[in-house]
Structures are given as structure tokens and as C-alpha cells.
Amino acid sequence: xxxxxxxxxxxxxxxxxxxxxxxxxxxxxxxxxxxxxxxxxxxxxxxxxxxxxxxxxxxx
Amino acid sequence: xxxxxxxxxxxxxxxxxxxxxxxxxxxxxxxxxxxxxxxxxxxxxxxxxxxxxxxxxxxxxxxxxxxxxxxxxxxxxxxxxxxxxxxxxxxxxxxxxxxxxxxxxxxxxxxxxxxxxxxxxxxxxxxxxxxxxxxxxxxxxxxxxxxxxxxxxxxxxxxxxxxxxxxxxxxxxxxxxxxxxxxxxxxxxxxxxxxxxxxxxxxxxxxxxxxxxxxxxxxxxxxxxxxxxxxxxxxxxxxxxxxxxxxxxxxxxxxxxxxxxxxxxxxxxxxxxxxxxxxxxxxxx
Numbered sequence: 340x341x342x343x344x345x346x347x348x349x350x351x352x353x354x355x356x357x358x359x360x361x362x363x364x365x366x367x368x369x370x371x372x373x374x375x376x377x378x379x380x381x382x383x384x385x386x387x388x389x390x391x392x393x394x395x396x397x398x399x
Numbered sequence: 400x401x402x403x404x405x406x407x408x409x410x411x412x413x414x415x416x417x418x419x420x421x422x423x424x425x426x427x428x429x430x431x432x433x434x435x436x437x438x439x440x441x442x443x444x445x446x447x448x449x450x451x452x453x454x455x456x457x458x459x460x461x462x463x464x465x466x467x468x469x470x471x472x473x474x475x476x477x478x479x480x481x482x483x484x485x486x487x488x489x490x491x492x493x494x495x496x497x498x499x500x501x502x503x504x505x506x507x508x509x510x511x512x513x514x515x516x517x518x519x520x521x522x523x524x525x526x527x528x529x530x531x532x533x534x535x536x537x538x539x540x541x542x543x544x545x546x547x548x549x550x551x552x553x554x555x556x557x558x559x560x561x562x563x564x565x566x567x568x569x570x571x572x573x574x575x576x577x578x579x580x581x582x583x584x585x586x587x588x589x590x591x592x593x594x595x596x597x598x599x600x601x602x603x604x605x606x607x608x609x610x611x612x613x614x615x616x617x618x619x620x621x622x623x624x625x626x627x628x629x630x631x632x633x634x635x636x637x638x639x640x641x642x643x644x645x646x647x648x649x650x651x652x653x654x655x656x657x658x659x660x661x662x663x664x665x666x667x668x669x670x671x672x673x674x675x676x677x678x679x680x681x682x683x684x
Contacts, residue, residue, distance in 0.1 A: 364507050374620050378506045385495055391481035 342393060346386030353379035402634050404435060405447070409638030412451040413458070413645025417607065417653060419586030419665045420672070421529055424522040427580045428676045431519040449621040450635045454643035456615035459607055462650050466608070470494065486560040490608070496564050497571030497609045504575035505613065512578040523676040525581025530669030532582075533662040536590030540661075543596075549659040556598040559605035566595035571609060581673070584610060590662060599657040607650055 355361035357376035365372045400408070411429060415422040426448070460467060466487075473487035474495070483489050544552040562570075570591035577584035585606050592602030625632070 366510055374506050374617075377616065377620060378502055381502060382499065385499055388478040388492075388495070391478060394481055396481065 340390070342386045342390035346383045346390060349379045349383035349386055353377075353383060400435075400444075400447070400634075402637070404430075405631075405634045405638040406641055408447070409451055409454070409641040410645050412448070413455055413642030414649050416452075416455045416642075416646055417459075417585050417610075417649045419529075419533055419583045419589055419662060420669055421522075421526060421577070421581050421583040421586070423577070424526045424529070424581035424583075427517060427522040428519045428526070428680075432676065432679050446621065446625045446630050447635050447638070449618050449625065450639040451642040452614045453618040453622075454639035454641070455646040456611055456618060458643040458647035459611045459650065460615070462647060463608060463611070466490075467611075470608075490560050493560070493562060493564065493567040493605075494608055494612065497567040497605075498612050500568055500572035501574035501609075501613050502616070504572065505578070505617065508575065509578045517580065519680055520677065522580040523673045523680060525579050525673075526669050526676065527581075527673035529582050529586055530666045530671075530673065532590060533586055533666030533669065536593050537662050537666065540593045553598045553600075553659070557596050557601065559592075559597060559601045559608070562592070562595050562597060562605065566591075570595060570605070574609070574613065583669075586662070586665065586669075589657075593662075599659075599661065600654060603653055603657045 352361065353376045356365075356372045356379060359369065359371040361372075361375075362368055365375060408426065408430075411425055412422050415425045469487040470491045473485065473489075474491035477483050477488035477492060483492060545555055546552045570588050573587040573591045574584050576582045576587050585603075588606035588609055589599075589602045592605050593599065597605060
């Protein structure tokens, strides 16, 4: 659950970097930051994968 | 930068990227020693390096094409199922865990660290540090070895798929040390793999697999900049192709070498090269 929420947060941060709204820890103060956006997209994927691993499995 | 210089830099980058001797350190030191006039702060230098790295990443993708297909399939299989069932799936998740620390540190710190340390003197000092690290990794490794022959010694250590997830994350984070020119990415990751209990050849394989997504990702993101910066694309692409061939040949050589070879010769080379570079830079020979 926690990792899933974290994944959603990372998706939002990735979108904000991609459209240029977020400028935290960037080399320039304006414009989109695709490198940061891709990084947070990867972190989002990793979080969702982690959430899926942590999900209780039904025994077949 | 003229065509000959671009080709030389391509060859140097491709050959030294995978050897544990720091390609960035050589890229900073060699032009200074040769008194080449091009400036590494020039706006066209970063796109040039990006293209060279794409050449290296392409070479690694070709070398490990079958493994990458299995890794990508394994990633999706394990991610969707939420469970690891085979070695390819485990390796895919290990590479994900190892790539994240390097990617985070790379995005937030790389340009700051590189600009802070981008001096041939600093690169030469870090080259010596890199050499001492290689020798230190081997010293630690020798303490854990048993058996007389090299084959016997190596047989007690594991394959890349058996490394722990924590060790994969630490080895991945070690890649960030290579933002300092003179410290080798492959050197610290191979060394980290050795300390984590991998065979030499497996540590090299894990290092090369770990490097591919980071090098490729960083390169692909910069591609739009290449198309709008008005650089001599033909010359740079030729250098990138040369870099790719050199990287492919050096990866094949290293995988063969590490069947029984050690990091020691590269450690001694780095210490010697760093000392000689410092002398040449100081006395302007």
C-alpha cells in the first residue's frame, strides 16, 4: 500500500518536472527537465513493482 | 576539434570506458597533456561525449543482446507476477535495484561534481586513488580466497545472479564515485562485485550490464540537444562508431581476461599513469 502511494507521488513529480512546473535541484531555473522526469518515472515503476512484490499472494 | 582529434577521443573513450582505468579521467588528462586547443567547457563537447557514450552502450547491447532479451522478459514477468521464479528475473530485479541509486545520484549530482573536479591535476590525483582502490579490492579478495590454482580460487565465488539485493544497491551506488574524473565506473563496480563475493568474470559481467541502462538512458535523453546544437554531426558520429567498436573489443577482451586475471595490473597502471600525468602537467613536458 505504502509503495503504491509512493509510486503515485513519483508519477506526479515526474509530470511536474516534465511540464516545467517543478524546478527543485535542477541546473536551470526554467523549462522542462526531462532527465528528472524520466528518473521519477523510473522510481514510480520501481515503487509499483515493489508494491506488487509486497502484495499478499493467494496460494494456488 | 578536428576529425583526427574526434576519432582519437572516440577510440580513447571506447577503449577506456570498460577498462577499470577511468575514461573520464583520460578524457580530461590526455587533451591537456597533448596541448590540444579545444575546450571541454565548449557547448559542443557534451553532445560529443553523449554520442561516444551511445556508441559504448550500443556495443554493450550487441554483446549481451540475448541476455538483455531474457532480462527484459524476466523484468516484465516478475513485475506483473510479483514473484521471482528464475535467474533472468532475479538478474532483472538486481539491475533495477543497482541502477536506481546511480540514476538518482547521477541526475542530482553529476554535473555539479564533474564541474567541480574538471581539472587535469585533480583527475590525475583521482587516477592514483582509483589505482589504490583496485589494489585494495584485490587485497580484500585474496583474504577470502582458498585453493592453489586460479580456477579453484574462483570456483568458490558466485555468479552475478546470486548477489544479494543489498549488495546490488551498494555496487550500483558505487557508480556515483565515477563522476569524479579519474575514478573508474567499471573499476569500482567490478571491485564492489568482488567484495560482494562474485567471481572476477561475473563481477565484470554484472558491471557491464549495470552500466548499460545508465549510459544508454543518459545518452538518449540528450539526443534532442544533439539535433539542435549545430555540431559537426558526421565527424562526431564517426567517432561514436569507433568508440563502439573499441568498447566491444575491450569488453570481449576483459571478459576473457577476468576468467583468471585480476584488477592488479590496472591498479598499478592507474597509479603510474596518475604520477606520470602529474609530472607532465607540472613540468609542461
